[in-house]
Amino acid sequence: MILAIDQGTTSTRAIAFEVTPQVGRSPVGDKNGGGGAFSAVAVSQIELAQHFPQSGWVEHDAAEIWRATLQTCREVVRKAGGVGRFAAVGITNQRETSVIWDAATGEPLHRAVVWQDRRTADVTARLAAAGHEPEVQAATGLILDPYFSASKYAWLLDAVPGARERAARGEVKLGTIDAWLIWKLTGGQSHVTDATNASRTSLMDLKTLQWRADLCDLFSVPMQALPEIRGCADHLGDCDASLFGRALPIHGAAGDQQAALVGHGALKAGDAKITYGTGAFLVANVGDQPVASTSRLLGTLGYAADGQVAYGLEGSIFSAGSAIQWLRDGLKVISDSRQSEAMAQTLKDNGGVYLVPGFTGLGAPWWKPEARGTVIGLTRDSGPAHFVRAALESLAYQTRDLLDALAKDGAPALTRLKVDGGVTANAFAMQFVADICEVEVERPAFQEMTAMGAARLAAFGVGLTEALWTAPAEAPAVWRPRMGEAERARLLKGWRGAVKAAIIAAE
Numbered sequence: 001m002i003l004a005i006d007q008g009t010t011s012t013r014a015i016a017f018e019v020t021p022q023v024g025r026s027p028v029g030d031k032n033g034g035g036g037a038f039s040a041v042a043v044s045q046i047e048l049a050q051h052f053p054q055s056g057w058v059e060h061d062a063a064e065i066w067r068a069t070l071q072t073c074r075e076v077v078r079k080a081g082g083v084g085r086f087a088a089v090g091i092t093n094q095r096e097t098s099v100i101w102d103a104a105t106g107e108p109l110h111r112a113v114v115w116q117d118r119r120t121a122d123v124t125a126r127l128a129a130a131g132h133e134p135e136v137q138a139a140t141g142l143i144l145d146p147y148f149s150a151s152k153y154a155w156l157l158d159a160v161p162g163a164r165e166r167a168a169r170g171e172v173k174l175g176t177i178d179a180w181l182i183w184k185l186t187g188g189q190s191h192v193t194d195a196t197n198a199s200r201t202s203l204m205d206l207k208t209l210q211w212r213a214d215l216c217d218l219f220s221v222p223m224q225a226l227p228e229i230r231g232c233a234d235h236l237g238d239c240d241a242s243l244f245g246r247a248l249p250i251h252g253a254a255g256d257q258q259a260a261l262v263g264h265g266a267l268k269a270g271d272a273k274i275t276y277g278t279g280a281f282l283v284a285n286v287g288d289q290p291v292a293s294t295s296r297l298l299g300t301l302g303y304a305a306d307g308q309v310a311y312g313l314e315g316s317i318f319s320a321g322s323a324i325q326w327l328r329d330g331l332k333v334i335s336d337s338r339q340s341e342a343m344a345q346t347l348k349d350n351g352g353v354y355l356v357p358g359f360t361g362l363g364a365p366w367w368k369p370e371a372r373g374t375v376i377g378l379t380r381d382s383g384p385a386h387f388v389r390a391a392l393e394s395l396a397y398q399t400r401d402l403l404d405a406l407a408k409d410g411a412p413a414l415t416r417l418k419v420d421g422g423v424t425a426n427a428f429a430m431q432f433v434a435d436i437c438e439v440e441v442e443r444p445a446f447q448e449m450t451a452m453g454a455a456r457l458a459a460f461g462v463g464l465t466e467a468l469w470t471a472p473a474e475a476p477a478v479w480r481p482r483m484g485e486a487e488r489a490r491l492l493k494g495w496r497g498a499v500k501a502a503i504i505a506a507e
Contacts, residue, residue, distance in 0.1 A: 001041070001085045002458045003076060003248065005069055006451040007093040007177050008256065009048070009114065009278040012068035015448060016042040016080040017455040019087075019464045038455055040448065042079035044072035051111060056118035056360065056369075059111035062099045065177065066184045070243065083245045089185070090252035090458030091236075092259035092450045093177040095200045098152035100160060101180065103173050106188050109160045112177070113152040116279070116318060116360040120151035121369040132218060139215060140199070141206045141290055141299020146369055147316065149176060149201040150219035157221070167225040176201070178253050179227040182236055185250060190237030193227040194253040199301040204229065206290050206299060206311070232258070233305040233461030252457030254303060257281040257314065259453030261302055264418045264444065265469035267310060272406075272414055274399060275449065276423035279363070280320035282402045283312045284411055295405035296365045305457060305468065313409060315364035315402030319357035319373075321423050323391040326359065326373075333384035341428045344389040350491075352377035354397075354498035355390035358506075365405040366503065374502035377494070392429045396436040397495040403437055416440040420449040427479075435483035436491065443477040 006013045020037040046068040051059040077083050096115035101108045113119070124144040127133070133144045142148055153174050157163045166172040173183065179193040198204040203215045209229055216223045230236055236250040254262065257275060261283050264273045269287035274280055283302065290299050290311040302310035319326075324337050334340055354376050356362070361369035375390065399417075407413060417439045424430055424443050434441045446452065459465045 001080060001087065002455040002464070003073060003086050003089045004451040004455040004458070005073065005089065005091045005181065006256075006448070006454065007065060007069060007091070007181060008450075009094045009116075010050070011045050011047050012065060012072055013043065013045040013451065014069070014072035014076040015040050015451045015455070016076045016086075017452070019459050038452060038459075040446070042076045044075035044079070046072055050114075054119070056121075058114040058116040058360065060097065060114055062101070062108040062112045062180055065112070066181065069181055074244065077244055083248065086248055087464055088249050088251040088458040088462040089239060090454035091178050091181055091250065092254055092256050092454035093181070093197070095176065095197055095255035095257065096147060096149050096152070097177050098149045098156060099175055099177065099180040100153075100156040100163060101173050101183070103171050103188070106184060109163060109172065110156055113156060115147060117152065118146050118361055118369045120146040120155050123151045123154070127218070136202060136215065136218070137299070138292070139205050139212060140202050141292075142200075142202050143296060143298070143367060145367055147363070150203050150215070150221055153201075154220045164222070167222045170224060172225055173227075174221070174225040175227050178255070182250060182253070185239045185243065186237040187240035191227045192230050192236050194232050194236070195229055195304045196232060196255045196258040196301050197253070198229045200255060206301065209301070209304060209309070231304045233457045235461065249462060251461035252454055252459075254453060254457060256450045257283050258301065258303055259451075259457070260420055260449040261285065261312070261453065262456050262468055263449035263451075263453035264420065266418055267303070267469055271418070273418040273420070273449070276320045276395060276419060276421035278320065278322045280317035280395065280398065280421070282315040282399065282406075284314075284406055286311050286313055286411065291409065293405075293409050295408040296367055297402070297405050297409060298364065305460065313406060313411060315405060317398045317402070318361060318363045319359050320395055320398075321421065322359060323355065323357040323394060324423065326357075327388055327391055331384070331387060333387055337422075338425070340388050340392060341426045343385050344392050344428050346385050347389055350389050350393055351379070351382060351386050352494065353382055353386040353390045354494055355387065355394050356498050356502040357391065357394050358502050362499075362502070365401060366499065368503055368506060371502050371506040374498065374505060376498045376501050392426065393432055395423065395429055396433040397492070399433055400437045400492065403439070414439050416442050418442050418444070420444065420447055430479045434479040434481045436488060438481050438488070440481075441479040445476060
């Protein structure tokens with residue numbers, strides 16, 4: 001069995017996967033086997049508190065994340081029959097979220113700065129104005145934006161008294177959530193990160209998969225405080241035996257979107273997936289060489305395992321599921337996210353109402369961190385259902401923006417888009433994605449693709465399977481386009497006008 005840790009933006013979850021090995025070696029798996037059959041046999045989940053100390057600031061308590069990780073893992077190990085049944089641990093995590101901690105005590109020195117946080121927008125804007133974006137993008141594939149970890153690390157070092165001086169002496173550590181959890185799991189024995197998480201910091205060279213001293217200097221981040229970079233299926237350390245009763249090896253790690261790529265089996269050039277979670281993240285596999293985007297998509301690492309490296313182009317939507325959470329918790333027009341589908345379907349159309357969910361800025365391809373949520377098209381006839389429908393429709397419009405950007409970058413036209421995440425349970429939203437994006441939308445029978453990817457990497461790393469992926473036995477749910485071209489064009493024109501209004505309002 002594999003113990004998969006899925007540490008996300010809104011919750012911490014552990015899942016036990018039972019692995020039935022299959023024969024026949026293949027580098028990435030195929031329908032002939034080699035990837036092994038995975039079945040989830042135990043799950044534990046704890047919600048995560050979010051902190052918003054100022055407008056645009058988002059924080060998590062790293063100590064709370066660790067406690068929840070330990071509690072969910074212990075619960076899953078117990079449910080699955082004890083630690084003796086487990087071969088390895090795999091980790092997947094919210095990316096870019098940045099942690100600073102004391103190397104001696106293992107205690108966090110500040111709340112973690114979450115990927116959604118915009119507090120360093122002025123820093124990245126100054127670097128861009130000084131002309132540094134081309135060099136950063138050429139090296140890392142990333143644009144200059146507060147989304148990424150480097151400026152967050154620098155902020156944390158400045159916010160904690162004495163942290164810079166202590167970091168220079170090796171007394172303070174920096175890392176993304178994977179590095180933080182590995183440090184805690186190993187009792188401080190391993191300060192490592194995997195290459196996919198490192199690729200989201202703005203500090204790693206995308207070709208060499210190593211930290212760059214010039215980028216560390218540019219962002220004022222001491223390299224000695226950063227973790228060592230390893231492959232996604234490498235041995236990353238052993239859990240302290242006191243935690244679970246045995247020193248389980250940690251043999252797989254990847255940022256959540258890359259883990260979902262592995263979970264879906266989108267491991268060949270031309271494959272693509274989008275995960276609709278708190279945000280939404282499109283990753284298209286572009287093969288074994290990085291592709292420089294001219295459409296402000298992100299060049300990123302897809303995975304690095306077994307001597308193979310796959311690169312991707314990624315588009316990041318900052319607000320997807322969080323827009324539905326806003327309907328529930330902010331507007332209070334629904335009491336449960338499942339209500340949104342039925343409520344949207346009470347309307348024959350959107351009534352001209354569009355929601356641009358820029359609650360924490362706009363991501364790709366706009367990259368407007370100063371933008372905020374905007375609703376246009378309201379009339380006296382507009383009611384709660386219009387807000388609900390506009391929020392669901394915004395998922396499709398934002399996805400179409402990303403697919404258009406992919407096409408401009410020369411990526412092959414997609415005919416099928418693999419999807420996962422909680423929002424995919426909403427059939428109205430998925431049909432609207434198929435209609436607006438003119439693609440078939442495929443949802444797998446098992447939805448937890450991030451955890452599945454972490455489990456596959458760990459199983460592969462420890463030798464339980466001979467390939468990362470094999471074709472699923474169950475037929476997935478598929479939505480096919482059925483909207484007319486004229487209606488699609490009319491709706492997209494309205495959306496683009498709404499985005500323009502949101503950007504103008506922020507200027």
